[in-house]
Amino acid sequence: MTEFDGLGYGEHRGERENAAADGGSREEGSGDEGSTELEELEIDLLLEAIYRLRGFDFRSYLRSSLRRRIRHRMNLEGVSTISSLQERILHIDGVMERLLEDFSIKVTEMFRDPPFFLAFRKEIVPLLRMHDRLRIWHAGCATGEEVYSMAILLEEEGLLDRTTIYATDMSRTAIALSKEGRFPLKRMQAYTKNYLQAGGSREFSAYYTTDHAYAHFLPSLKKHMMFAQHNLATDGSFNEFQVILCRNVLIYFTPELQSRVFGILNGSLASGGFLALGSKESIISPQRGDFEELNAEYRIFRKRVMP
Ligand SMILES: C[S@@+](CC[C@H](N)C(=O)[O-])C[C@H]1O[C@@H](n2cnc3c(N)ncnc32)[C@H](O)[C@@H]1O
DSSP states (O other): OOSSOOOOOOOOOTTTHHHHOOOOOOGGGGOOOOHHHHHHHHHHHHHHHHHHHHHHOOOOOOOHHHHHHHHHHHHHTOOOOHHHHHHHHHTTTHHHHHHHHSSSSHHHHHHHHHHHHHIIIIHHHHHTTTSSEEEEEEESSSTTTHHHHHHHHHHHTGGGEEEEEEEESSOOOOOOHHHHHHHHGHHHHHHHHHHHHHTOOSSSGGGEEESSSEEEHHHHHHHEEEEOOOOTOOOOOOOOOEEEEEOOOOGGOOOHHHHHHHHHHHHHHEEEEEEEEEEOOOSGGGGGGEEEETTTTTEEHHHHHOO
C-alpha cells in the first residue's frame, strides 16, 4: 500500500530541463555503442549494489538505456570506469541519488500524443459516465504534465468532481515537481496546440496563472490529485481503479519485468476498467487474455468482465 502523503519537497529547478537535455532525445532508445564483457559485469555489480543498499531494482531494465545513463553519469563525475563510479556511489554522499535520478527518464509533455487524448475523450469518457466515483492511476507520471492534462479533460467533460487521480513515479523529485503543478512558460505554446488537437475547445490559458518563467496550474485541478512515490519494479498493487495510464514506462523494462508490472496493473484495475499504454507498448504477458483491445492505434485496452 502506498502512502499518499508525507513526501518532502525539494528545490529541483532545472530537473526537467536536465532530463530533457540528457535523456529527452534518446528516450525510446537510439544508438548504443555496445559494451565489453567486463563492462557488463561491472554493471551487474553496480545494479546489485543499488538494489541491496537502496531497494531500487534496475536489474530488469533494458541494458542499452541504463548503459547510456551510466556513461553519462561517469562523464559528469569525471571517472573512466564503472567500478570507479561504483566506488563514488558507495562512499560519497549524493552520488547514488544522482545516478538514481539519471535512471528516471522524465521526458513528458502536456497532452502528449494528442490523438490518444482525443480518442480517450470520445471513446472512453462516455463509458465512464456510468460511475458515481472514479479513480484513475497514472503509473510513471514523471513531472505530472500527463496528470494535469487528464484533469483538464475530465473537467471539460464534467467528470472531474467525481474523480480522484492518483499519480505515482519511482522518482521522488518527479513527484515533488508534479505536486507543484508549474511548467515552463515557454512550453505553453506547444501545449496549447496539443490541447486543441486533443479536442480541447476552451482558452487553454484559463487553466493557469503565470509568473515570469512558469505557468502555475489551478488549485481547482490539483485538489483532485494525490501524488506518491511508487516503484513498479518492487512495490505491489493498490486500490481499484477504473482507469490506469502507464504510458512510455514499459519501454525501459525487459519482458520479465513488463510481465510483473502487468500483474500489478491487472490486479489494480476494476473489471471493465481501462488500461492505456504508450504508442510503442503492448501487453506481452500471459495476462494478455484478460484484456480486449479497444483501440489498437492508441493502445487502449479494457479488462474483461469475468463471468
Ligand atoms: C518517459 S516518462 C513517461 C511519463 C508519462 N507517463 C508520459 O507518457 O509522458 C517515464 C517515467 O517512468 C518512471 N519510471 C521508470 N521506472 C519506474 C518504476 N520502476 N516505477 C515507477 N516509475 C518508473 C520514470 O521515473 C519516468 O518518470
